[in-house]
Ligand SMILES: Cc1cc2nc3c(=O)[nH]c(=O)nc-3n(C[C@H](O)[C@H](O)[C@H](O)COP(=O)(O)OP(=O)(O)OC[C@H]3O[C@@H](n4cnc5c(N)ncnc54)[C@H](O)[C@@H]3O)c2cc1C
């Protein structure tokens with residue numbers, strides 16, 4: 001039987017490419033931003049991806065796990081992953097020495113449909129680690145500012161010490177070409193100057209035209225539900241509501257089966273789905 | 286398609302001519318009612334009178350445990366030296382198992398080609414052979430009782446001889462190597478072949494309607510059937526292991542005792558296992574057995590149809606034969622279709 005491509009080692013989709021962690025930026029408790037550069041210069045410069053795509057990161061001797069690319073393709077050279085320390089691989093990742101060698105393969109997944117989003121208003125709603133994939137889209141939009149109409153970010157954390165990318169985002173507040181609404185549930189320090197309350201409360205501060213706006217929502221389950229309801233009430237089409245989903249992933253390329261939802265592979269058909277996809281694929285949320 | 290006739294008495298000699306094309310693997314008897322594909326020292330150990338082997342051909346192309354590559358703290362990840370897996374000739378493969386391979390081809394091919402699979406697949410010559418179904422076979426319902434591609438040679442029993450169909454250029458080389466044993470197809474062979482087809486068709490004892498099943502699966506998403514089947518299922522994963530089209534795997538890194546180096550491996554996994562859809566932080570997307578067994582059926586009969594235009598079940602009956610608690614795929618489907626009520 002010879003209707004198959006031959007085994008090309010250099011083309012093995014499972015083989016991680018060598019890369020170095022060139023900087024780690026502590027974010028909040030148990031969360032760090034890892035700046036990673038491929039060892040191969042052509043790869044480092046030429047690594048093309050879309051906001052919303054993910055990579056498989058291998059910690060040598062420990063294992064591999066999927067992470068959203070948190071940097072934007074408009075900033076080539078390094079990729080950034082914002083990682084929460086939660087288990088086996090992530091614990092080992094946090095324990096690596098400076099400039100450690102890791103393995104990266106990807107980018108995988110569909111990513112945000114940026115062509116479709118252009119010429120529209122963009123509403124990004126994030127909670128917690130949901131900021132990781134949305135940060136990529138945010139900077140993509142700000143770096144291609146003329147291609148988008150209004151850009152609005154809503155991001156909520158429990159308290160000021162639990163805001164990812166806090167200073168970067170605070171710096172956006174007085175920028176005139178983006179509406180950056182940050183909120184915390186609670187502020188015991190009393191120094192928080194932005195909004196207080198749950199993310200959905202921020203909807204009172206914006207005018208949204210559901211027919212010319214795409215909403216991208218990433219965050220914990222509870223937030224999800226509230227935000228989706230809010231958008232539905234405001235007349236958003238389910239096709240204009242986008243979300244990034246997490247599943248167990250062991251290959252990232254549609255083979256291992258683990259990320260299956262209903263009849264879609266999260267790693268190939270996702271991780272970005274519309275709300276319509278989500279309700280259509282019973283198992284999804 | 287090119288066809289020739291091989292008299293039955295020449296079969297051993299014919300098989301001998303296949304040996305230069307690769308290591309010969311054939312069906313053998315492993316216990317009173319069980320068969321497996323394997324090597325033989327003596328051609329008389331070949332068991333052509335088998336219905337199904339315990340494991341399908343996937344064990345050759347997608348190994349139960351497979352080393353993907355090595356790693357080492359200093360240098361990172363490196364592919365193991367090029368697979369030297371020898372060429373194989375797998376003899377006596379039934380149509381359902383050939384269809385099983387064709388389904389795996391879809392999965393392991395595509396945008397990201399799985400080289401571990403395709404390397405072995407490219408080196409495996411398939412010599413098919415027809416069969417008479419037993420009470421567990423329902424390949425006629427799944428449309429996998431015949432093959433027109435996916436084999437190098439295919440032998441159909443037409444009484445005193447085999448009608449040999451030649452599917453590939455490699456198959457043609459095999460035929461040429463055994464030229465002296467073969468003769469042309471004659472009118473009586475054609476008639477015998479048609480009689481054999483009828484005989485096969487009429488031997489099916491199990492049938493199930495698969496048309497509109499994807500819609501019915503959606504309709505019966507919350508059906509009681511899933512709870513009943515889930516209650517019985519042990520989550521042992523046997524059905525996945527023996528299924529010719531189950532391809533899920535889990536990846537794990539194995540460290541050498543010295544540490545610092547090791548290898549990444551994968552092994553067959555099953556969506557019936559409890560931790561299959563578990564993610565970091567402890568959330569499990571399919572914590573109960575109902576949802577897991579439903580997922581198995583959904584993927585085969587619904588998901589695969591929307592991905593690849595056909596269900597991924599080839600009707601081999603293995604999952605029923607080997608299920609420890611007798612969960613019967615045909616019965617489950619019939620219940621969903623409300624053709625039987627229990
Ligand atoms: C598309 C996608 C994007 C993600 N983006 C981020 C991100 O930007 N930042 C972040 O911190 N986390 C992200 N995650 C979650 C992250 O992959 C898990 O937290 C990670 O797998 C934890 O690995 P671990 O070994 O530390 O945890 P453990 O609980 O020890 O996991 C053990 C193994 O289970 C499997 N596994 C467990 N959870 C998951 C999971 N959620 N997804 C896939 N496999 C899993 C993996 O094989 C893993 O090696 C993302 C997940 C997906 C699917």
Ligand code: SF4
Pocket residue numbers: 517518519520521522523524525557604607608609610611612
């Ligand atoms: S073989 Fe039977 S008991 Fe075991 S997982 Fe499959 S259906 Fe369940």
Ligand code: SF4
Pocket residue numbers: 524527528529530531585597598599600601602603604605614
């Ligand atoms: S689901 Fe059962 S009958 Fe269908 S191909 Fe798999 S083992 Fe055979």
Ligand code: FES
Pocket residue numbers: 248249250251252253254255256257258259260265266267268
């Ligand atoms: S992660 Fe393996 S199939 Fe999607």
